[in-house]
Amino acid sequence: MPRRRHRTSLRTPQHTAPVFAALGDRTRLSLLTTLGQGAPQSIARLTKGSSLTRQAITKHLRVLENAGMVRGVRHGRETLFELDPAPLEAARRALDDISRQWDHALARLKSFLEE
Amino acid sequence: MPRRRHRTSLRTPQHTAPVFAALGDRTRLSLLTTLGQGAPQSIARLTKGSSLTRQAITKHLRVLENAGMVRGVRHGRETLFELDPAPLEAARRALDDISRQWDHALARLKSFLEE
DNA sequence: TTCATGTGCAACCTCCTGGTTGCATATTAG
DNA sequence: CTAATATGCAACCAGGAGGTTGCACATGAA
Structure with a gap:
């Protein structure tokens, strides 16, 4: 008979925290939406239209890559x-x-109150 | 006839960035899961079982509250x-x-390639 | 009343983050 | 070959995040 789970050992998907952290930035959300269009894009291309530096965009892309949400291939x-x-x-x-x-x-x- | 949307003006829900940022922390994810059980809990109660200080938990709760994901009522x-x-x-x-x-x-x- | 409990506030510390600039290097274009 | 393009790497900086300690204060229990 399975014991009731203790309160502190809830099944929490805490491994997703880094993914959420990567999502918690306007610039990165924008990059993801752009890449969600389907076409792989170069750093220079992704930098155009942004007010940030190429290096800043590069850093954001590395963050996304470390979170596994994006893949960069040298071409x-x-x-x-x-x-x-x-x-x-x-x-x-x-x-x-x-x-x-x-x-x-x-x-x-609700069902308890209606009982 | 609606013009194709320009590439830089994609509809990106960037207002959700703060919510994702609030989610990007193990402790806060754990707090949310605990509170997702339904029962409102006090700070002291939420601190028990965590290795952190009450103040640390309080700070996390304030972050969640500022993101609108949690509501604290003095009782x-x-x-x-x-x-x-x-x-x-x-x-x-x-x-x-x-x-x-x-x-x-x-x-x-896919449909383009199959055409 | 007296004491333990539950919070709030503030100062402080360390480390990470987002951003910049400068320089070096590889690759494509003319 | 030479020049322009695209990137990588490193140093540097300001500010915010996460965490702690210390103290003051309100409230419920004995």
């Missing part, structure tokens, strides 16, 4: 960056878990 | 914190937007 003299949607979906599932848990809690409370 | 001598799922769902929608955009791009590419 000739330029590095093309492409989106990897897997971490995004993992993050979405993590959010769903919390929301679903919350909804279930509310439902239990 | 007697203790402050009870409760989850507000709205920002979570907004964040989930933002992630969905990017993923959907990516899927559509892939589908267009």
Whole structure:
């Protein structure tokens, strides 16, 4: 008979924290949306239209790459960056878990009050 | 006839960046999961089981509160914190937007190659 | 009343982050 | 070959994040 889970050992997808941290910046969100268009783009190209320096954009791209959300491949003299949607979906599932848990809690409370 | 949207003016939900930033920390993710259980909890209660100080937990709760993901109500001598799922769902929608955009791009590419 | 409990506020510290500039290097264009 | 382009690397800087300690204060329990 499975013991009730202790309060401190909740199944929390804490491994997704770095992904959320990478998402928590306007510039990086913008880069992801641009790359979400499908076409791999070079750093110089991604820098155009931004008010930031190429180095700043490069740093943001490295952050995204370290979070596994983007992949950079050297192609000739330029590095093309492409989106990897897997971490995004993992993050979405993590959010769903919390929301679903919350909804279930509310439902239990409601049925308890109506009893 | 609607002009194709310019590349730099993509509809990016950049207002969700603060929410993602708030999510980008293990401790805060853990707090959210705990509060997702439904029961509002005091700071002292949330501190128990964590290796951090009460002040550290308080700071994290303030961050979550500033992001609108949590609401603290003073109740007697203790402050009870409760989850507000709205920002979570907004964040989930933002992630969905990017993923959907990516899927559509892939589908267009595929149908183009098969033509 | 007296004491323990639960918070809030402030100062302080260290480390990371976002950004810049400067320089070196590889690669493509003419 | 020579020049322009695209990138990488390193140093540097200001400010914010995460964490601690110390102290003051309100409130509930005995």
